[in-house]
Amino acid sequence: MADDVIYVNAAEGAKRVMNNTKLYAKLLVKFKEDPSLRQIDEALAEKDMEKARSAAHTLKGLAANLSLLELFKQVAELESQIKAGSAEDSQLELVKSVNEQTLTEIEKVITQYA
Secondary structure (H helix, E strand, O other): OOOOOOOOOHHHHHHHOOOOHHHHHHHHHHHHOOOHHHHHHHHHHOOOHHHHHHHHHHHHHHHHHOOOHHHHHHHHHHHHHHHOOOOOHHHHHHHHHHHHHHHHHHHHHHHHHO
16 A cells, blocks of 8 residues: 555544544544444355445444544445445455554554543
8 A cells, every 4th residue: 555545634533523632532442342344244254235234334434433534445445345246355355454554553543642
């Protein structure tokens, strides 16, 4: 991935909660526990496209609300593929990879804001 990829836009995320950086950090901690990605993976393995779509939609919304930009972008693509009935393994793997990098960046923001 290019160096200009933004995983966490902390300034925008904090702005969404009226610049309450402690609240934003708390929401990021809560995000780390969200089961949506695991649910997507399990649902796709079970070929349950509706469950996968629902979990992808949830994860996409969380990513948008917390300004997790690259995760939002990649989950939106995965959700689109799921809706079309043709979720690609490569896209799921990309989402997992982006999620890992996002979690690394989240740790930095939590340390900075908490």
